[in-house]
Amino acid sequence: MVDADQTFVIVGGGLAGARAAETLRAEGFNGRVILIGDERDHPYERPPLSKGYLTGAKERDSTLVHEPAWYAANDVELHLGQAVTAIDREARTVRLGDGTVIRYDKLLLATGSEPRRLDVPGTDLTGVHHLRRLAHADRLR
Numbered sequence: 001m002v003d004a005d006q007t008f009v010i011v012g013g014g015l016a017g018a019r020a021a022e023t024l025r026a027e028g029f030n031g032r033v034i035l036i037g038d039e040r041d042h043p044y045e046r047p048p049l050s051k052g053y054l055t056g057a058k059e060r061d062s063t064l065v066h067e068p069a070w071y072a073a074n075d076v077e078l079h080l081g082q083a084v085t086a087i088d089r090e091a092r093t094v095r096l097g098d099g100t101v102i103r104y105d106k107l108l109l110a111t112g113s114e115p116r117r118l119d120v121p122g123t124d125l126t127g128v129h130h131l132r133r134l135a136h137a138d139r140l141r
Contacts, residue, residue, distance in 0.1 A: 006031035012110030013037015018065035
């Protein structure tokens with residue numbers, strides 16, 4: 001294949017990043033696929049955090065986009081718990097928080113968003129929580 005020597009880096013370890021890796025493989029991309037996420041957890045879906053998982057009706061693994069073994073089976077390299085601290089578009093590299101530099105041919109930014117914090121009195125009080133990450137849901141549960 002023409003793309004076998006290419007590297008596709010996906011920055012963002014959520015649903016969009018995991019589905020992008022899945023689509024690359026499903027569409028026949030044979031090059032290197034690297035998925036980088038700043039959380040230590042495998043990519044997961046966020047809506048179940050405030051629903052089935054938080055209420056205890058579903059297990060933690062039910063939030064995962066793919067079983068952890070899927071990534072190795074589909075030759076998707078994971079760099080979990082690593083933030084991208086710099087992107088050099090000219091050199092086609094990303095730098096991780098630990099100093100690792102990864103070269104890419106294609107780059108997808110799928111970093112998602114942060115929840116909007118309410119600007120009202122009391123949001124900084126003990127017992128007021130924001131739910132964005134699986135770790136937040138773990139603590140609340």
